[in-house]
Amino acid sequence: MLNRRRFLAATAGSLLAAAAYTRLLEPTWLHVSHWQVPFFPSPAPSLPILHLSDLHYSDVVPLRTIEQAIQLGLEQQPKLAFITGDFKSAALPDYQAYVKCLRLLSSAVPTYACLGNHDYETWRGPSKDVRTPQAPLIIPLLQGAGITLLRNESRLIQHQGQSFNLIGLGDLWTSDCLPAQAFASIDPNLPSLLLSHNPDSKSLLSHLPWQLMLCGHTHGGQVKVPLFGALHAPITDFRYIEGLNPYQQRWIYTTRGVGNLHGIRFNCRPEVSLLHLNPAS
Numbered sequence: 001m002l003n004r005r006r007f008l009a010a011t012a013g014s015l016l017a018a019a020a021y022t023r024l025l026e027p028t029w030l031h032v033s034h035w036q037v038p039f040f041p042s043p044a045p046s047l048p049i050l051h052l053s054d055l056h057y058s059d060v061v062p063l064r065t066i067e068q069a070i071q072l073g074l075e076q077q078p079k080l081a082f083i084t085g086d087f088k089s090a091a092l093p094d095y096q097a098y099v100k101c102l103r104l105l106s107s108a109v110p111t112y113a114c115l116g117n118h119d120y121e122t123w124r125g126p127s128k129d130v131r132t133p134q135a136p137l138i139i140p141l142l143q144g145a146g147i148t149l150l151r152n153e154s155r156l157i158q159h160q161g162q163s164f165n166l167i168g169l170g171d172l173w174t175s176d177c178l179p180a181q182a183f184a185s186i187d188p189n190l191p192s193l194l195l196s197h198n199p200d201s202k203s204l205l206s207h208l209p210w211q212l213m214l215c216g217h218t219h220g221g222q223v224k225v226p227l228f229g230a231l232h233a234p235i236t237d238f239r240y241i242e243g244l245n246p247y248q249q250r251w252i253y254t255t256r257g258v259g260n261l262h263g264i265r266f267n268c269r270p271e272v273s274l275l276h277l278n279p280a281s
Contacts, residue, residue, distance in 0.1 A: 022223075022266045028065050030258070031269040032072055035244050037251055039191055039211055039277040044162045050078035050109070051273040053197070053216025054116065056259025058089040063101050069258045069272050070105045076274045079159060081109045083147070084216040085116025085171065085197035087138050089261060095141065102145035111147045112155070114168040116197035116217060120176070150195060152178040154186050157193075165192040167210070172198040179204050193277075199240035199254050202247055212251045212277075218242060220256030224267040244275075 040047075050073040055066050073081065092098055105111050119138040142149045150168020157166045165186040170176030177196070186192060192210040196202075199215040220242040221230020233241050244253045256271040 022264050026265040026267075026269055027061070027260055027263060028068075029269050030065075030069055030072055030272055031256075032076065032272045032274065034076075035253065035273065035275045037212060037244065037253070037275050037277055038280040039193070040162055040164075040279045041191060041281075043279050045160050047080070047159060047162065047277040048076065048078045049275050049277060050074070050076065050081040050105075051084070051214050051253065051255055051275055052081070052105075052258055053084040053214075053255045054086040054219060054257030054259050055083070056086055056089045056118070056257075056261065057092060057098055058259070059093060060261075060263030061089070061259035063094070063097055065270075066258060067101050067104065069270070070101070072272045073274070074105070074108050076272075078109055078274060080157070081105055081111040082195055082214055083111065083113040084195050084214050084255070085114050086118045086216060086257070086259070087113075087116070087141065089118055089259075092137070092141075095137075099141060099144045102142070102147060106146035112166060112168065112195065113142055113147050113149050114195040114197055115149070115151060115171050115176070117171045117173040120171065120174045150182075152176070152182040154182060154184075156187065156190075163187075163190050165190050165210075167192055167194050169194065169196040169201060172196070172201040172204075177201050177204060179208055183208050198235065199252055200235050200237060202237075202240070202252060206248060210250060211280075212253065212275075213247075214275075215240070215252060215254045216257050218254055218256070219260055219265075220254075220268045220271070222260055222265055222268055226267065230268070 152170045154167045194210050194213040198217045218233045218241045221233045224230045255273045258270050
């Protein structure tokens with residue numbers, strides 16, 4: 001009986017410790033990753049860029065975590081910053097405080113963003129009808145924070161004598177991903193960097209000229225079981241659940257993101273990503 005009680009007590013203690021770690025520690029244990037990416041067609045200095053995604057400011061993702069992610073990213077001395085959507089989960093706990101937090105990034109480096117599915121007024125998943133998507137809350141938030149939103153449009157970026165197309169897509173799940181509109185004004189002689197929340201959007205882009213796509217959406221699986229990996233992620237192609245992966249002589253980078261849903265992470269730390277854009281040869 002004593003051994004059984006000890007066993008049950010040890011089991012209960014282990015479960016409580018695991019629950020505490022999953023909810024209290026790992027969701028705020030940010031990991032800074034560095035990636036080398038062949039991008040420019042001719043010799044050029046390496047261009048360090050910061051990629052954040054899935055901030056998910058909410059009751060379970062506090063501003064201090066988002067601010068820490070921004071500070072860690074800026075410590076890596078990026079020249080540009082990109083955020084690939086899901087700025088919120090539902091209602092924003094403190095709108096003005098969020099504007100101030102995001103401005104910490106845009107006041108330090110030029111910052112560009114695209115929208116994620118949670119940023120729209122309404123969305124019902126990838127296989128159901130949606131109304132015309134609107135983003136009445138996030139668009140003024142980004143404007144107030146000094147962040148340039150690219151929604152199915154492009155910009156010419158020039159830095160250190162190198163130029164490239166920056167293209168931001170609308171979200172796939174909300175039927176707002178419009179590649180023809182987004183690519184309409186690009187210079188086809190320049191390399192192209194895409195911002196697209198969902199890596200599954202690649203299926204709409206294979207015929208278009210681009211070299212690198214930055215994505216989020218997956219949270220890296222958020223909960224990864226040892227020996228099995230992520231048991232669930234909101235994508236169809238698990239090859240692009242996280243990290244830098246090839247796609248038809250191009251690259252897709254999917255970050256695990258900063259925030260989360262439901263306040264938990266396990267074996268899948270939140271991520272601050274530095275990508276170093278290098279000459280392709």
